[in-house]
Amino acid sequence: MTWDPAASDALHARALAFVRAFEAGDAMPEPFDALAVDLARFQAGSVAGYGRLCEAHGAPPLGFRTASDAPAVPTEAFKLSRIATFPESLAHVTFRTSGTTLGARGSHAMRTVATYDAAAVAFGRRALTLGTPPLRTPCPVLMLAPSPLEAPDSSLSHMMQCFACAFGGGAPRETDYFIRDGVLELAMLDARVSEAIVRRQSVLVLGTSFAFVHLLDAVGDAGFRLPAGSRVMQTGGFKGRTREVEPAPLRSDLARAFGLDPRAIVGEYGMTELSSQFYEGTVESVSAEPGVYLEPPWARVVPVHPESLARVADGEDGIARIEDLMNVDSAFAVLTADRVRRRGAGFELLGRWPGAPPRGCSIAVEEMLGVQPKAPVTR
Amino acid sequence: MRRLLAAARLVARDLAIVAPLVESTGLSREGVVLALARYLELDPSDEDLASLVTRAVPSSRVHVILSANVFTAALRALAVAWASSEHVTVRPSRRDPVFTRALVRALDDDRLVVEESMDVADVEEGEIHVYGRDDTMDSVRRAARPAVVVRGHGAGMGVAFVGRADERDGAVRAIADDVVVFDQRGCLSPRVVIVEGGSPRALDIAESLSARLSTLERAVPRGTLSDDERRASGRYVETMSFAGQVLRGSAHAVAVGDAATPVVVPPTGRHVHVLAVRQPDEARRWLAPVARSIVAVGCNDEASGRSVAGGAEHVRLSRLGWMQRPPLDGPVDLR
Numbered sequence: 129m130t131w132d133p134a135a136s137d138a139l140h141a142r143a144l145a146f147v148r149a150f151e152a153g154d155a156m157p158e159p160f161d162a163l164a165v166d167l168a169r170f171q172a173g174s175v176a177g178y179g180r181l182c183e184a185h186g187a188p189p190l191g192f193r194t195a196s197d198a199p200a201v202p203t204e205a206f207k208l209s210r211i212a213t214f215p216e217s218l219a220h221v222t223f224r225t226s227g228t229t230l231g232a233r234g235s236h237a238m239r240t241v242a243t244y245d246a247a248a249v250a251f252g253r254r255a256l257t258l259g260t261p262p263l264r265t266p267c268p269v270l271m272l273a274p275s276p277l278e279a280p281d282s283s284l285s286h287m288m289q290c291f292a293c294a295f296g297g298g299a300p301r302e303t304d305y306f307i308r309d310g311v312l313e314l315a316m317l318d319a320r321v322s323e324a325i326v327r328r329q330s331v332l333v334l335g336t337s338f339a340f341v342h343l344l345d346a347v348g349d350a351g352f353r354l355p356a357g358s359r360v361m362q363t364g365g366f367k368g369r370t371r372e373v374e375p376a377p378l379r380s381d382l383a384r385a386f387g388l389d390p391r392a393i394v395g396e397y398g399m400t401e402l403s404s405q406f407y408e409g410t411v412e413s414v415s416a417e418p419g420v421y422l423e424p425p426w427a428r429v430v431p432v433h434p435e436s437l438a439r440v441a442d443g444e445d446g447i448a449r450i451e452d453l454m455n456v457d458s459a460f461a462v463l464t465a466d467r468v469r470r471r472g473a474g475f476e477l478l479g480r481w482p483g484a485p486p487r488g489c490s491i492a493v494e495e496m497l498g499v500q501p502k503a504p505v506t507r
Numbered sequence: 508m509r510r511l512l513a514a515a516r517l518v519a520r521d522l523a524i525v526a527p528l529v530e531s532t533g534l535s536r537e538g539v540v541l542a543l544a545r546y547l548e549l550d551p552s553d554e555d556l557a558s559l560v561t562r563a564v565p566s567s568r569v570h571v572i573l574s575a576n577v578f579t580a581a582l583r584a585l586a587v588a589w590a591s592s593e594h595v596t597v598r599p600s601r602r603d604p605v606f607t608r609a610l611v612r613a614l615d616d617d618r619l620v621v622e623e624s625m626d627v628a629d630v631e632e633g634e635i636h637v638y639g640r641d642d643t644m645d646s647v648r649r650a651a652r653p654a655v656v657v658r659g660h661g662a663g664m665g666v667a668f669v670g671r672a673d674e675r676d677g678a679v680r681a682i683a684d685d686v687v688v689f690d691q692r693g694c695l696s697p698r699v700v701i702v703e704g705g706s707p708r709a710l711d712i713a714e715s716l717s718a719r720l721s722t723l724e725r726a727v728p729r730g731t732l733s734d735d736e737r738r739a740s741g742r743y744v745e746t747m748s749f750a751g752q753v754l755r756g757s758a759h760a761v762a763v764g765d766a767a768t769p770v771v772v773p774p775t776g777r778h779v780h781v782l783a784v785r786q787p788d789e790a791r792r793w794l795a796p797v798a799r800s801i802v803a804v805g806c807n808d809e810a811s812g813r814s815v816a817g818g819a820e821h822v823r824l825s826r827l828g829w830m831q832r833p834p835l836d837g838p839v840d841l842r
Contacts, residue, residue, distance in 0.1 A: 177749040184748035201749055202742060208750035208768040232769035434738040437745075463745065481738065487533055487602065488692025489576045489638065490775045491662035491800045 129176050131214050139167060139456045140243050146426040146453060147246045156425050163453050164195035167460040174213035177205065178459065195428070196439065200449045200461035206234030206401050213457045214239045223283035225400045236283070236400050236458055244403045247454045248287050249294040251424040255407030256332060256359050256394060257295060260414075263332060263359050266297025268304075268324050270317060272335025272343065275305040283400045284363065288334045295332055312342045321354060330357035333386075336364045337378060344381050353387035359411060360386060363396040375477075379418060390418070397421050397477060401462050403454035409474065420474040426453040429475045431468050442470040445478060508556055511589055512549060514613035515582045519543045524609055531603045532578050534690060534730040539578075541727050546688055547579045551835035558836035563590035566656070568633030570625060571597040572647060573607060575639045575662065577689045580839060581607040584660075585619065587838055588636055593618050598625040630655050660838050663694035663802030664772065665830050668790060668815045669702045670808045673827075675715055678807070681828025682779075683719040685805060686759075688831050690729050691775040694840060695803035695823065695830050698773050700781045701790040701815070709783035710752070710763055717754035717761040720777060729758035732776050739774035747771075747780075770796050787814035802840040805830040 145157040172179045172189040178201065182189055185199045192198055201211065206225070210216065218239045225234035238244060257263040269292040271285075279285045285305075292300035306317045324331045331354055335343075340362050343352065354360075360382060375395060383390040391410040395418075398405035404427035409416030416422075423429055431446025432439055440446040448468040451461050467478040518524060528539045551559075569588040573581055581599070585607075588595045599607035599621060611621050627635065627650040634656040637647045644659035651657050667685065669678045685697050700716065702709040732740065740760065747753045747762035754761045759777035766784050770793055773780045784790045791814060794801060803823045806812030816822040821841045823833050833839060 180752070181745070181749045184744075184753065199745075202746045204742070204746040205749040208746065208764070208771065435734075435741050437741070465742075487575070487733065488689060488775065489580065489662045489694040490692045490696050490698070491664050491694065491772075492640075 129174055129179075131174060132170075133214070135170055136213060136239075136457055139163070139170060140240065142166075143243050143426065143453050143456055144246055147243075147250045150425055151250050160425070160428070160451075160453065161194045164198065164451060164460060165192045167453065167456060168192055168195075168198035171213060171458075171460060175211060175459075177201075177209045177211065195451050195461070196430070198461050200432075200437070200451075200463035201459035202463045203234060203399070203401050203465060206236060206459075207232040210235070210237065211458045212237045212239075221286070222281060223286065223400045224281040234400055235281075238403075239457055241286070243454050243456060244286075245290045247404055247424065247426060248290050251405060251407070252287075252291055252361075253294065254412055255396075255409070255422070256291075256361055256411060259391075259411040261357060263295075263330055263357060265295045267295060267329055268320065268331045269296035269300065270320055270331055270333045271300070271305045272307055272312065272317075272333065272339035273305060274307045274310075275300075275302050277302065278305070278308070284336070284398075287398070287405070291332070291334060307339055312339055312346065314343065314346050317343075318352070321352070325353075325355050328355065330355050330359070333358065333360045335360075335362055337362055338364065340378065340382055344385055347385060351387065352385050358386065358388060358392065360388065360393045361396050361407075362393060363398065375419060395419070395421065399462075399464065401455075401459070401464075402427075402450060402452050403456075403458075404450075404452045406475075417472065419476055420471050421477060422474040427451060429468055431470060431475070432463075434481060437463070445469050447481065448475075508560070508586060508589060510616070511582070511586055511610075511614055511619075512551070514610055514615075515547060516549050517613045518606065518609045519547050519549065521609070524605065527605045528578060529730070531605045532730070533733070535728040537727045538688070538690060538730055542577070542579055542688055546831055547582060548832070548835040555834040555836040558834075559586060560590045562837040563587060564634070564656075566592045566634045568592055568594040568596075570622075570627075570630050570633065570635045571595060572625070572627075572635060572637040572639065572643075573597065573600045574637070574643045576600065576603075577693045578603055578606040580638065580693075581610055583835060583839055584636065584638055585610065586835060589619065592633065594633075595619045596622040596625060598622055627651050634658060636660070660840055661694075663800050663840055664699075664797070665693075665695045665697040665803035665805060666790075666794060666801055666815060667697040667700045667827055667830065668787065668804060668806040668811055669700065669712060669827070670787075670806065670811050671703045673807055675712055678827055679712060679715045679719050681826070682805070683716060683723055684828050685830040686720065686777055686779060687723045687727050691777055693831060695833065696775070697803070697805055697830055698775070698779065699771075699794070700779055701793075702781060702783050703786065703790075703811070704783055706763075706765075706783045709781050713752075713754055713761045713763045713779075713781040716779060716781070717756055717759065720759040720761070720779075721756040724756060724758050729777055736774060736776045740776055740778060743773050743778055747773075766790075766793050770794060772797060787811040790815045791817045803830050803833075 169189040181199045219237040222237040271288045276285045306313045379393045382393050395408040406421040409422045428451040430449045432449045434447045448464040448466045468475045569592040571588045636658050638660045667682045752763045761779045764782045804812045804816045805827045812824040
């Protein structure tokens with residue numbers, strides 16, 4: 129395998145051009161498929177495992193014509209292999225998935241976070257700050273997550289830090305994070321919100337479903353009003369760490385507790401293995417349906433048949449194959465275990481694929497993990 | 508006990524049962540015939556039976572719940588219950604009741620009866636022996652009355668260990684036999700093969716195993732896989748095509764992995780994960796996260812087998828090729 133820094137740099141530049149065009153409201157600089165094919169060829173030449181996967185599919189990279197020609201890398205492979213086009217010594221950061229009882233954590237190394245950061249902020253800005261009236265920035269960004277100091281390998285904490293820098297007007301302080309050692313610091317959060325109310329400042333609250341469920345349990349019927357015009361981004365499943373709440377009731381519970389319009393509660397979907405994120409469009413558009421996630425122009429969520437891996441018809445359930453042009457140095461196409469369905473301009477998240485109990489007494493991997501197929505994975 | 512075994516022999520000889528078993532188990536006709544002919548414990552030694560009886564805890568009444576097992580397991584489950592009590596009721600698996608019903612019918616004894624609608628909450632005394640997955644056992648324990656003892660026998664998996672002294676072809680033939688029967692759906696079925704030595708030896712054994720599985724596929728075709736099994740198969744093959752090397756046949760996959768990765772357990776349906784280790788201790792360390800689920804270790808060298816099993820007493824040790832034929836001396840998983 130060869131490491132070609134010039135080729136990587138050039139691909140990063142082309143990926144960033146998508147982001148710049150999006151921010152400027154311009155047409156995309158080139159067709160999605162053109163960059164996708166070049167990324168897949170680059171990765172097949174630089175990542176041994178991807179070369180083998182292409183070979184197993186009988187898909188020589190030189191024959192790729194569209195993004196869909198390139199095989200997708202299963203998320204499980206991130207737990208078993210280093211998936212990077214560059215030498216380990218050049219890694220600037222390595223994000224890791226949550227651990228499991230089998231001890232496997234997926235990892236996603238990046239030699240630069242510039243592309244990730246630019247894409248995250250550009251699409252996050254549209255999903256979280258637009259609307260009528262728009263969220264005035266800079267504003268306080270309050271994060272119901274551990275800080276990057278506490279969780280240096282969490283891509284979610286990193287993304288939130290980017291948002292705090294971009295929408296909060298500067299680098300966040302440790303006191304902007306309200307999960308410490310796994311505990312929600314509700315009194316500190318209350319103090320910060322009160323401060324914002326006095327100053328008539330809207331706030332942006334970012335957190336995991338897990339943290340929000342704890343907050344709701346803690347405040348009970350008392351509520352926890354946020355300043356008018358505030359926005360809330362909630363992401364991720366529960367993984368058995370707390371009581372489960374379905375997305376729609378969670379949205380209405382949060383809206384009631386925070387004293388906000390339910391449309392101000394925006395769901396985000398992302399994962400460690402990706403560099404792009406997806407959002408519900410409820411802030412951006414009054415006609416957007418809750419539960420329907422939108423893609424940036426540099427990423428696609430394609431429902432595929434779980435066995436054939438062929439795209440299913442719009443409206444049918446499939447496994448999410450995610451094509452992410454920002455994943456320059458890892459895997460442009462990722463095969464998740466999440467069930468999705470195209471709906472309108474976006475897609476719905478339907479949880480994990482429901483499994484029937486297997487025949488016989490041979491143990492299922494899910495049983496070893498002590499998990500049932502439920503919520504989508506988070507990072 | 509002898510009468511129960513005689514009844515099992517009658518059932519095993521009854522060709523009329525093969526077609527319903529094909530339907531209920533998903534195995535091929537040849538797979539059912541093979542299981543009945545070679546993997547039903549019809550001739551236990553006196554020592555084994557004595558051991559089975561010694562292990563049994565006397566009880567006024569035993570209620571057996573079979574929810575997820577290979578079909579032949581009903582004989583052992585009923586033998587264990589029969590050794591505990593003269594009054595046994597059994598609720599067969601809803602999905603796979605054929606063999607259990609036939610066995611009870613052949614025994615024709617009022618003291619061992621099928622009770623399809625057994626309600627755990629109605630059981631007033633004695634023991635419940637439940638065979639199934641963790642969630643099934645949990646729900647039975649929750650529903651059972653305090654005076655009733657619940658003994659659970661859960662799902663599991665097997666591991667085969669090929670020592671340095673093992674000759675390749677003999678080991679491969681034996682492992683392939685252990686894999687093929689029940690299409691690997693048994694809790695003793697080997698799903699991981701650990702090879703002592705270097706990666707080239709592991710690859711050599713994987714290639715040989717893949718070839719042998721192809722040969723056996725002609726004699727004992729794999730049965731039908733469920734949608735979930737096919738999905739899991741595809742996922743495993745995709746993942747290992749990236750993270751290792753996959754040798755595929757028309758109805759099997761053998762993947763070569765690496766002991767440096769976290770533990771990998773392939774799906775059932777004739778999927779085998781092969782890796783190399785320098786010594787048995789390294790195998791035990793790699794398997795540590797799934798140690799609780801391992802109920803069988805196949806190995807031709809007992810000391811190495813014990814090392815791989817990490818001293819766990821519930822693990823059945825056997826020679827390669829005998830993993831699916833444990834003596835009828837107690838519950839299959841010894842738990």
